[in-house]
Amino acid sequence: MKASTGKLSTAEDFIANFDIHQDEIFLNNSNQYKELRKNAIAAFESLGIPSRRSEEWKYTNVAKALNRDWVQFPSETKKISPDDIDSCLIPGLDAYTLVFYNGKRIPFSESDSDSAVIKEFSDLISSDISNVVSLDLGSDAFDTLNLAFAIDGAIINVPDNCVLDKPLYLLYISSPDDNLFIQNRNVIEIGKNSEATIIEARISLSSSNDFQVFSNNVTEIHCENNSKLDHYQFQIKGQSGAASINKYLVKQEANSTYTSTNINLGGQLVRNNLEVVHEGEGCETNLFGLYHLIGNQHLDNHTLIDHKMPNCNSNELYIGVLDDKSTGVFNGKVLVRKDAQKTNAFQSNKNILLTDDAKMNAKPQLEIYADDVKCSHGATTGQLNQEALFYLRSRGISKKLALTMLMEAFMKEVLDKIKIKELKNFLTEKLELRLNVGDQGR
Amino acid sequence: MLTINNLKASVEDKEILKGINLEVKKGEVHAIMGPNGSGKSTLAAVLAGRSDYEVTDGTVDYLGQNLLEMAPEDRAKEGIFLAFQYPVEIPGVNTATFLRTSLNEIREHRGLEPLNGADFLKLMKSKMEIIDIDKSLISRSLNEGFSGGEKKKAEIFQMAMLEPTLAILDETDSGLDIDALKVVAAGVNRMKTDDNAVIVITHYQRLLDYIIPDFVHIIYDGQIIKTGGKELAITLEEKGYDWITNEHAALSNA
Numbered sequence: 001m002k003a004s005t006g007k008l009s010t011a012e013d014f015i016a017n018f019d020i021h022q023d024e025i026f027l028n029n030s031n032q033y034k035e036l037r038k039n040a041i042a043a044f045e046s047l048g049i050p051s052r053r054s055e056e057w058k059y060t061n062v063a064k065a066l067n068r069d070w071v072q073f074p075s076e077t078k079k080i081s082p083d084d085i086d087s088c089l090i091p092g093l094d095a096y097t098l099v100f101y102n103g104k105r106i107p108f109s110e111s112d113s114d115s116a117v118i119k120e121f122s123d124l125i126s127s128d129i130s131n132v133v134s135l136d137l138g139s140d141a142f143d144t145l146n147l148a149f150a151i152d153g154a155i156i157n158v159p160d161n162c163v164l165d166k167p168l169y170l171l172y173i174s175s176p177d178d179n180l181f182i183q184n185r186n187v188i189e190i191g192k193n194s195e196a197t198i199i200e201a202r203i204s205l206s207s208s209n210d211f212q213v214f215s216n217n218v219t220e221i222h223c224e225n226n227s228k229l230d231h232y233q234f235q236i237k238g239q240s241g242a243a244s245i246n247k248y249l250v251k252q253e254a255n256s257t258y259t260s261t262n263i264n265l266g267g268q269l270v271r272n273n274l275e276v277v278h279e280g281e282g283c284e285t286n287l288f289g290l291y292h293l294i295g296n297q298h299l300d301n302h303t304l305i306d307h308k309m310p311n312c313n314s315n316e317l318y319i320g321v322l323d324d325k326s327t328g329v330f331n332g333k334v335l336v337r338k339d340a341q342k343t344n345a346f347q348s349n350k351n352i353l354l355t356d357d358a359k360m361n362a363k364p365q366l367e368i369y370a371d372d373v374k375c376s377h378g379a380t381t382g383q384l385n386q387e388a389l390f391y392l393r394s395r396g397i398s399k400k401l402a403l404t405m406l407m408e409a410f411m412k413e414v415l416d417k418i419k420i421k422e423l424k425n426f427l428t429e430k431l432e433l434r435l436n437v438g439d440q441g442r
Numbered sequence: 443m444l445t446i447n448n449l450k451a452s453v454e455d456k457e458i459l460k461g462i463n464l465e466v467k468k469g470e471v472h473a474i475m476g477p478n479g480s481g482k483s484t485l486a487a488v489l490a491g492r493s494d495y496e497v498t499d500g501t502v503d504y505l506g507q508n509l510l511e512m513a514p515e516d517r518a519k520e521g522i523f524l525a526f527q528y529p530v531e532i533p534g535v536n537t538a539t540f541l542r543t544s545l546n547e548i549r550e551h552r553g554l555e556p557l558n559g560a561d562f563l564k565l566m567k568s569k570m571e572i573i574d575i576d577k578s579l580i581s582r583s584l585n586e587g588f589s590g591g592e593k594k595k596a597e598i599f600q601m602a603m604l605e606p607t608l609a610i611l612d613e614t615d616s617g618l619d620i621d622a623l624k625v626v627a628a629g630v631n632r633m634k635t636d637d638n639a640v641i642v643i644t645h646y647q648r649l650l651d652y653i654i655p656d657f658v659h660i661i662y663d664g665q666i667i668k669t670g671g672k673e674l675a676i677t678l679e680e681k682g683y684d685w686i687t688n689e690h691a692a693l694s695n696a
Contacts, residue, residue: 387530394490394526395544395600396518396551405543409534409583 008070008181011048011141015041018148021073025151033125040147047141059329059361060300065243065269070181070214072149077102078177088173088203093422095169095199098154102174103182103215105152117164117196119155124187140273142245146218150185153217156198160191160224167197167420174213174242175205182215190227190256197230199423202246204238204266215244223256225280232423234263235270236430239297243269254280254309261417262301263427264291265434269298276314277306278340289318290414292407292434293326293358300329307340307370316347319414321407322358330362330379338369347377352384352410404435443468443639444489444509444608449500450664451488458484460664461500466608469636473650473675474643476661477683482643483527485661486612489641490524491517504608518544519551521607521638525597525614532584537596538566540584541603548604569602573629590617598629605633610641615649627652647679660686 008014018025018041026034049066050057080101085108089097096115099108105121154170174182190196204213223229235244244267252258264270276285291299305314314334322328330349351360362379384406392402408415411431418424444466451459458481466472476482488495489502491514502509509517532540545565546556557565570577575595585593594614601609611630615623630640630653642653650658650672658674659666662683667690668674678686 385530385532388532390492390514391526391530391532392535392540392544393514394518394524395540395604396515396548397540397544398515398547399513401543401547402515405535405540406532409532412534 008072009067011044014145014149015045017072024073025149027151028122029125030127032128037148040144044141044144044148047139047144050141056302056331059327060269060271060298062245062269062271066214068179068212068214071178072181072183074102074176074178074180077104080106080173080175084175084205085171085173088171088201088205090169090199090422090426093167093169093199093420093426095167097169097171100152100154100170100172100184102176102180102213103152103172103184105154115164115168117156117158117162117168119157121152121155124153124155124185125151140247142216143218143247146183146185146216146247150183150218153184154186154188156186156188156196158190158194158196158227160194162191162194164194164196167199170198170200172200172202172215172217173205174203174215174238176211176213179211180213182213182217184215184217186217186219188219188221188229190221190223190229192224193226194224195228197420198232199420200231200233202233202235202242202244202267204242206238206241210241212241212243213238215242217244218247218249221248221250221258223250223252223258225253226255227253228257229259230419231258231260232263232418232420233260233272234265234427236266238266239268239295242267245271245273247273248275250274250276250285252276252278252280252283252285255282256280257284257286259286259288259417261288261414262290263414263418264289264293264299265427265430267297267299271300271302273302275304275306278309278312281309281311283309283312285312285314286417287314287316287318288414288417289320289330290411291318291320291328292323292411292431293320293328294323294434295326296324297326298328299326300331302329302331304333304335305345307334307336307343307345310339310341310343312340313344314346317414317417318349319351319411320360321352321354321410322360323354325355325357327359328361330360331365332363332377333365333367334375334377336366336368336370336373336375340370341372343370343373343375345373345375349379350410351379351381352407353381354384400436404432407435408432443505445501445503447501447503449485449488449502450498451484451495452498453484453495457498458495458664459488462661462664462666464659464666466639466641468607468639470657471634471640471642471653471655473653473655473658473672474641474661474666475645475647475658475675475678477687478645480661481664482645482661483612486524486527486610486641486643489517489610490514490522515547518604519548523601523604523606523609525594525601525609525611527612527614527616529585529588529593529597531586531588533586535584537582537584538580541566541580541600544600545603565603569599572602572632573599574625575599591619591622594618594626595622598626602629602633607638608641609633609638610643612643613645614642615644615646623649624652647675650675662687662690
């Protein structure tokens with residue numbers, strides 16, 4: 001009975017849906033969390049869905065991507081086969097694995113819960129909200145929408161003085177039997193002197209003829225004093241039917257290290273908002289990004305590093321290749337506040353456009369209010385080096401193979417940042433496959 | 443082996459080669475000399491298949507095939523090797539990996555099995571001794587951060603590995619000190635057999651003290667205006683290019 005599930009395509013539809021589905025939304029909520037949700041939907045109501053007139057959404061037409069009848073609370077969902085799950089695992093990787101299917105966490109093997117660091121989502125919503133990391137109902141419509149509705153997500157709590165023995169694999173698979181709107185809210189807490197590696201995968205198994213999926217996700221990350229988090233995110237497949245907005249709110253305490261490596265090979269429209277703030281001195285932040293876009297794919301990477309405290313370093317490198325009619329956005333803001341003396345902040349964005357139709361909008365922004373800092377930024381967008389291509393061909397290497405070699409070489413700088421061998425091999429293989437297939441279309 | 447007949451080529455509508463005629467037989471070493479801008483490097487580039495140049499007239503026959511219709515990689519597979527005047531730096535492409543790919547593509551074309559890692563290393567080691575190239579260069583990105591001399595040596599090392607039928611050395615001597623020059627020349631002489639051929643493009647005569655040419659051609663304003671034996675290079679060194687260009691101008695005006 002799809003009519004009763006409340007179809008959505010406008011802000012008003014979402015707001016109405018909040019009332020219709022209160023039973024599901026408020027289930028197991030503490031009173032504080034209920035209030036929080038009500039405030040969030042009110043904030044969403046005043047914000048509305050951003051149009052391209054908004055500076056932050058100038059190059060990404062999210063209203064158009066949303067223009068479809070979405071189902072947010074499907075009455076019934078099909079099951080995922082074990083083979084489909086297997087196809088989304090990283091060969092050889094031993095990890096604590098959490099699987100979300102169409103936004104809902106599903107049981108997965110024994111390793112599912114054998115780590116004490118994995119908590120239940122109900123722990124979050126039933127508890128006192130003072131534990132929730134970020135309650136800033138700022139100006140982000142999608143964050144408020146997520147807060148109002150999200151009823152599942154990964155809750156990770158690494159206690160103090162703990163080095164996690166293997167990576168956590170957060171696997172988000174979508175394969176909807178209706179046009180599905182998914183919202184997950186994840187909260188990751190890395191305790192004092194602790195270390196963890198988290199790999200987050202977004203994989204859409206639907207083909208172009210199937211239904212579409214729009215996922216709006218928020219992940220709050222808190223790195224306590226002297227902690228270290230290696231955070232990998234990758235998205236594959238779904239270039240004709242999957243849209244996602246992924247927001248990461250990262251708070252770093254003194255002497256913590258946060259490294260994000262984002263590999264984007266899939267999705268039709270993807271917006272990543274990565275916001276890092278330094279709450280203590282001696283923080284290190286590394287943000288790496290790699291993308292290869294084909295067809296009509298659109299990727300928008302927005303990053304913000306808020307240097308609030310002195311003696312912190314940030315290092316940012318985003319590299320991408322755009323083929324066919326794909327479009328990309330890089331908007332990297334580095335804010336160095338007036339107390340953030342002795343800041344080192346470096347940012348670089350490099351793009352190669354393979355066709356005349358591919359487009360890249362790169363906007364590096366440095367805002368510096370402190371005087372004793374070292375900061376630099378740069379953005380380049382160009383074509384593949386024709387001299388290099390001729391050089392390789394003149395040594396007997398076919399044009400196709402030479403192009404692949406050059407693109408891989410270009411992207412190697414970020415691929416080499418992947419410290420987990422199995423993950424690096426897995427993504428390198430996916431990338432090579434795309435490079436080879438892509439060439440046939442040229 | 444190679445027959446160039448009335449070859450004309452332009453870049454951006456400017457004619458650079460204005461009717462080149464040249465015959466190279468197996469076992470021969472040809473030197474092509476000429477002042478800057480005379481078309482020496484353009485000839486090398488056209489033979490290797492660089493697409494920046496448009497061939498407007500003439501033919502090039504290589505081992506019975508129409509060379510001008512072949513893709514650059516097919517020319518290489520058929521045994522043509524260009525030692526670049528300015529080898530391009532390619533960050534992220536490992537020199538050894540590149541060479542193995544190149545060698546195996548060429549071997550496949552010749553109906554040979556690809557070399558495995560161990561055999562490839564053995565071959566590299568033996569060729570490295572001949573060229574006296576620093577081992578560390580092989581494990582670095584292709585030409586990246588190499589000095590001018592290292593780049594030229596690396597080109598000759600690649601040539602030794604790929605064993606071409608027709609090697610074209612485009613100003614390989616420029617930027618080399620005398621010791622490096624001798625090493626490069628020795629490498630070329632070592633690979634020289636009765637079945638292959640070398641075209642040495644140079645501005646100066648000094649490389650020809652070490653690679654002895656059978657023929658010396660002087661190219662000027664897109665044409666070969668004089669051909670002789672190795673003594674022509676010596677005369678040219680003594681009298682300078684003015685001697686030949688003035689003579690050519692006098693003939694043209696006559």
